[in-house]
Amino acid sequence: MRTVGLFLVLLVVAGCSSPAIDPNAQVITAAPVASVQRLVPPGTRTINAVMSIGNAPLHYPAPDGSGDMLGVDPDLAKALGGVMGVGVNVVGVTFDQIIPGLQSGRYDLSVSQMGITDERLKVLDFVEYFNSGTGIGTRAGNPLHLTVNSLCGHQVAVSNGSIQQAKYLPLLSTQCVRAGRAPIAIRGFPDQQKGVLALVSGRIDAVMVDLPVLQYAVRNVPDIVVADTYDAGSPVGIGLDKGNKLAPAVQAALVELRRSGIYQKILAKWAVQGNALSTFAVRTGK
Template identity: 35%
Template sequence: MTIRGDRQKNAPPSRARHRLTAAALLALAACVTACAANPSVDESQSAGVAGNPAALPAVAAVASIAEQVPGKIRTTGVLHVATSATLPPMTYVADDNRTLIGLDIDVAKAVAATMGLRAELTNAGFDTLVPGLQSGRFDMVVSSMGVTAERQRVVDFVDYYNGGQGFLASANTGFAVNDLIDLCGRRVAVTTGSTQQSTLQDSQHICTDAGRPPYQLQAFPDTNGAVLAISGNRVDVMYSSISIVSYTAGQNHAFRVAGRYKRAMVGAALPKGTPLTQAVQQSVQHLIDDGTYKRILDKWTLADNAVQTARVNSARTS
């Protein structure tokens, strides 16, 4: 695997706020209880998401799928894949400040291998990914990109992950959050500049309209601070992406998933109308059927967000 490009600084705010190093994420599992007991601990140095180091088995090429790869790509033996490595545990930069890791990266490499290709990864700004596909710079984008009707007009998508938003709470609690109204009367953590923050700011009226006490919104500079606020009993729940919520709960039993909200399909993006889309769809479906896909999701403790079918262009356009 070859990696090109530097870490980008122009990721959208809602993604950039979740940007964490693997070292920092490892520290959270060890520190979260101690930090809660010792208020003098510097929270800015003690949180994060650590990747499961378990290696995945090699993925073999499937001749019937490889034959469907466009000749130009098949001749080079390289699949040019772009990602915006700002969203652990989906796609981010390892502690060496060079290697790209995450669920998205594992999926991209497995898809390429199934087609008999080598993935060449480029770390790029999120807002450059679709233009890069359209210009021919990239063959495929795997970057936790939501499948929407608007995007589907200019690129093709192959589903590989059931994303969306979620709520993280202490394992010692038992409340459920099925909708925003379930947050009424609770202290809610979000990351500054995130979609979740703006959603809650715009929805303040739902509690008073229902005759319930309002939720208390607390914004933190990053996910680290929000998670530590739960462990320190300074907030009741964190509202974030389902990937971060599921991963944190899976890595540390001090936390649990209190609810899932606004599920949204995530897909690999490809140039509109390319025959490569069919090859990628069959590749993802093959990985689902032979168990490789499950092993990837298990590695990142995200099995609850699996899809069973690799659909093409699944967003409603009507």
């Protein structure tokens, strides 16, 4: 393992940015819009927006130890609150705490790049807000020649609670077994960037993480590459507990943020403008 590669990936895990991204840039604010405010449930003054940690440039803790969250999703959550005319508390947790927290009422919405699956639609409603997709990351040069279809028998890192852990890798591993090959050794980590660190340190063979996270890491770390993609360009959603009355306001706020150009400015600030959506569908599973 090259020492410089490990040093650089540690910087990525800490939340340092590539030259294209300025995490210290002022948060792009949004003013209240009356037509959106009318959709907010009466009595709502503040909303708690939850997201996972360790996934730069989408959402990650500030490196100053303040506990503040930086990235696409904290900025979008605050802008949504601005348009709705409510305060926003941004909370960072491990991904597997998000759904229980929404169901218990601890959090009002999740702005955490959550994949929309049939299983999740049984307990959550979603508003689509971003194009994501999944990437397969390997060491530079892809020495094991790994692709989505050749992961059998290899150790692959995922984030605990992620769609990659819950759906994508188990499906691929089942296909391996049916073909008479060894299953994929799925290795769970607390967040996606710790999986990237495990890859660079030689503890696993590949990572399967959100494509924007992997692309960000590749821009910063010379030791890894995007070897393949899976379900690329699939929309992710803002999650709410089933039947939460905030969903129409969230959708209307996203429409307003796009109309005003604030949505595009936030994505451009974090160099993910290519992942923008033009419409924001509400998904309830009905």
